[in-house]
Amino acid sequence: MIVTEKKEYSEVRKFINAGDKIFIIGCAQCATSCGTGGEKEVAELAEHLKNEALEITGTIVLDPPCDERICKIELKKHNNALNNSDKIIVLACGAGISVINDLLPNKQIVSGLDGVFLGSLKRLGVYNEYCSLCGECLLSKTGGICPVTRCAKGLLNGPCGGIVDGKYCEVNTNNRCAWSLIYERLTHQNKTKNLLEYQQPRKYNKYAKPNTFNKR
Ligand code: SF4
Numbered sequence: 001m002i003v004t005e006k007k008e009y010s011e012v013r014k015f016i017n018a019g020d021k022i023f024i025i026g027c028a029q030c031a032t033s034c035g036t037g038g039e040k041e042v043a044e045l046a047e048h049l050k051n052e053a054l055e056i057t058g059t060i061v062l063d064p065p066c067d068e069r070i071c072k073i074e075l076k077k078h079n080n081a082l083n084n085s086d087k088i089i090v091l092a093c094g095a096g097i098s099v100i101n102d103l104l105p106n107k108q109i110v111s112g113l114d115g116v117f118l119g120s121l122k123r124l125g126v127y128n129e130y131c132s133l134c135g136e137c138l139l140s141k142t143g144g145i146c147p148v149t150r151c152a153k154g155l156l157n158g159p160c161g162g163i164v165d166g167k168y169c170e171v172n173t174n175n176r177c178a179w180s181l182i183y184e185r186l187t188h189q190n191k192t193k194n195l196l197e198y199q200q201p202r203k204y205n206k207y208a209k210p211n212t213f214n215k216r
């Protein structure tokens, strides 16, 4: 899931002017799981704004806002309210916000969340950062542990010289060194020969092709 955090209310509020009419959009998937943009958070934000005498024209929690097909259908049902709104606050990751922005080109979009990383939910408020979407997944070679994301330096060919006690990351000694974890896992699987293969630098431009981005 895309892990998000709520922006401070004051951060969102500074994009809203006195007298603005506001429509709020939430996300029924990742942001709901993170407790940042579901029904509850949309209602709470609406309440805050109403308490400041701002008009809420409507709210919707899209399932999900990053699916343009669904947004087109669902937003149509709120056409009047959306047309009657000055600002659209979106409680979703950057992908969801961008879809809404594309579909409502004449409206000012205000982002209510910060996208933090792609990871997993351990329990509410506790997440694991697992993937940086590098475009060339290495996990079959590295025992399912991502060095791009979990090594603080994103090293691809073994640990740096700073590893602490052969186990901990010098950048943050509360974290295990990703490469020590990789080594342990590959040893357990009898696959340490994987480490002999030199990993080329990631081709971060792999998906930066003209057809990746839908120009409107
Ligand atoms: S190597 Fe790491 S960053 Fe790249 S796709 Fe796989 S998990 Fe994601």
Ligand code: SF4
Binding pocket: 150, 151, 152, 153, 154, 155, 158, 159, 160, 161, 162, 163, 164, 168, 169, 170, 171, 176, 177, 178, 179, 180
């Ligand atoms: S100690 Fe390990 S995880 Fe930390 S930066 Fe060095 S190689 Fe990466």
